[in-house]
Amino acid sequence: MRDFRNDTTSLALNTATLGHNLPGYGVGWEPEKIIDACADRGFGAITFWTQEITGRAHALGKYTRSSGLEVCGLCRTPYLTGSEAGSDYDVRKSIELAAEIGAEALTIVTGGTNPQSKGLIDTHIYLIERLQYISQIAKEYEVKLALEPMNPMFGGNRTCLMTVADANNICEKVNSENLGLAIDIYHVWWDTTLEYTLQNMSTKIFGYHLNDWLENTTDMLLDRGMMGDGVADLKSIRRSVENTGYNGYCEVEIFSANKWWRENPGIVLDTIVQRYRNYC
Numbered sequence: 001m002r003d004f005r006n007d008t009t010s011l012a013l014n015t016a017t018l019g020h021n022l023p024g025y026g027v028g029w030e031p032e033k034i035i036d037a038c039a040d041r042g043f044g045a046i047t048f049w050t051q052e053i054t055g056r057a058h059a060l061g062k063y064t065r066s067s068g069l070e071v072c073g074l075c076r077t078p079y080l081t082g083s084e085a086g087s088d089y090d091v092r093k094s095i096e097l098a099a100e101i102g103a104e105a106l107t108i109v110t111g112g113t114n115p116q117s118k119g120l121i122d123t124h125i126y127l128i129e130r131l132q133y134i135s136q137i138a139k140e141y142e143v144k145l146a147l148e149p150m151n152p153m154f155g156g157n158r159t160c161l162m163t164v165a166d167a168n169n170i171c172e173k174v175n176s177e178n179l180g181l182a183i184d185i186y187h188v189w190w191d192t193t194l195e196y197t198l199q200n201m202s203t204k205i206f207g208y209h210l211n212d213w214l215e216n217t218t219d220m221l222l223d224r225g226m227m228g229d230g231v232a233d234l235k236s237i238r239r240s241v242e243n244t245g246y247n248g249y250c251e252v253e254i255f256s257a258n259k260w261w262r263e264n265p266g267i268v269l270d271t272i273v274q275r276y277r278n279y280c
């Protein structure tokens with residue numbers, strides 16, 4: 001297991017942690033300012049959201065790399081299932097953006113249960129069909145796709161995959177080498193079968209997301225905890241993830257409307273570094 005106490009080169013920032021994924025939140029730092037601040041603190045990489053980079057992807061990718069950082073991810077494709085599923089055209093545009101900025105992986109949040117269906121089986125069948133098609137498009141652009149299972153409380157409208165085992169099963173059926181998983185602590189910390197699943201998993205991990213689950217969370221979407229403030233066993237989860245062979249970036253992704261999104265971003269970034277070294 002890697003030692004992070006004096007090394008932040010594997011630390012990455014997801015810009016959602018500064019409130020940049022939802023309109024009206026955060027203090028509105030420009031991407032270049034965020035990149036500079038991360039570079040100054042020894043971060044190794046950064047993940048953007050599509051709405052931040054549209055029209056500027058190539059220039060921002062170049063600026064990021066010139067600052068000594070990598071673009072480890074892009075969030076995200078439109079939903080693939082459910083009543084808010086995006087079109088193939090919109091999914092292709094997100095893949096093109098990922099290629100243009102040079103992201104290591106493009107995150108997929110599946111979307112919820114398909115309209116007029118009950119349970120998950122029919123939606124999973126449809127998801128497999130879409131992923132088989134989309135993964136071929138992504139291959140054309142040399143883009144990896146990171147399928148992210150989510151906490152069961154998001155079942156119905158945001159996800160149809162609620163365990164790593166479910167997501168691995170889908171990846172096995174799609175059988176495309178550029179389709180892997182993103183493991184997010186907020187979504188998997190509760191799963192007592194996680195260690196066993198990861199030990200026996202055939203799918204590669206393309207992303208690992210840091211945060212915490214607060215004991216008395218007040219909002220299922222916008223009240224994630226900073227690492228060390230909650231009840232998740234952070235080091236145990238990372239050990240299980242790294243035992244699969246994963247040695248990539250640890251990406252901090254915290255949605256926190258009433259706390260961290262109200263803080264000065266410099267303080268947030270300094271706190272991330274301190275918590276990463278001591279708790280992750």
